[in-house]
Amino acid sequence: MSGKKLAIIATKGTLDMAYPPFILASTAAALDYEVQIFFTFYGLTLLRKDLSGVKISPLANPAMPMPVPMPVLVAALPGMESMATMMMKQKIKKKGVASIGELRTACQEGGVKFIGCEMTVDLFDFKREDFIDGVEYGGASTFFEFAGSTDICLFV
């Protein structure tokens, strides 16, 4: 341990927004930080054993680089989200970028602590057995207990 601490709040469950928390947490762990990620709202879906539901949508994502210009109405068509997700995953693989699952495993191997938001589980009727092992569940106060003593605290 470097004695440094990092806390991250992960609130989003899309493929593009799954990267920042896992990249930063795994890297910080490699740098001997003590790390905790608090998963709340849709961020909690990143803890599912099955990550196939993590998708990227071109809708409401105007800055997303597209191979061909795509009008909003086209992006809204059925199947577009799956297609964008498939293309993005292919690109990720081709460029040697880690998958979300890989980074999540690296986090766990590096001793990153995952905390699932108890209220979110209740709110969306999530089932704990759908989530990976090793997750602790708690509320905002649980998070602050650690976050209050960190060097870096990020909201994603």
Next chain:
Amino acid sequence: MDFSKELDARGLNCPLPILKTKKALGELTTGQVLKVVSTDAGSVKDMEAFAKQTGNELLSSQAEGKDYVFFLKKK
């Protein structure tokens, strides 16, 4: 340069070279040398930052053709 272990991180992108370097160092004992080969240009700066922050010594960092070669001494 003598080394105890070699890590081939070619074709991998940030943060994988660093994550794998960390893991590989974990399998060595103090004073042993790890050779890392990557193709990620960003790993040049990242490897320096990694060494500085973790206390593992970056003995050398060189570009060889398309590869970047690093030697790290485990603290």
